[in-house]
Amino acid sequence: MRVLQIAGLALLWVWTGVQVVTAASCSDLVSSGDKAVGISAVDSPACPSAGGVGCFGGDSTCRFCMEFNTTNSAHLLPCSGTTVTPTVVPTPAPTAASTASSTPTSADDDCSEGLPVA
Numbered sequence: 001m002r003v004l005q006i007a008g009l010a011l012l013w014v015w016t017g018v019q020v021v022t023a024a025s026c027s028d029l030v031s032s033g034d035k036a037v038g039i040s041a042v043d044s045p046a047c048p049s050a051g052g053v054g055c056f057g058g059d060s061t062c063r064f065c066m067e068f069n070t071t072n073s074a075h076l077l078p079c080s081g082t083t084v085t086p087t088v089v090p091t092p093a094p095t096a097a098s099t100a101s102s103t104p105t106s107a108d109d110d111c112s113e114g115l116p117v118a
Helices: 002-015 032-036
Strands: 039-043 062-066
Touching: 032 039
Parallel strands: none
Antiparallel strands: 039 062
């Protein structure tokens, strides 16, 4: 009877199609969220022994890399074979500072206006 149970479990396991899926490349291990912000991964054989920025850790030879420049990927090395262009962020034009209209309350005061004391 025990043999039938074991055989049944083995057949059930085969019929359900349980498979071990392996990634084809390091970039397949990167989440879609990371990919959306310019992060990918490349094979870096030095990672397990030397480590470094972006290495997955452990025995993995994968290293995170910058596919395109964003604030999330700027700290990583560029992926091999990609050209990274700098991100252009518009900055507001400087405005002229307004001058204070009141006179100082004392000669040695650091502030140009009188400050109320609570």
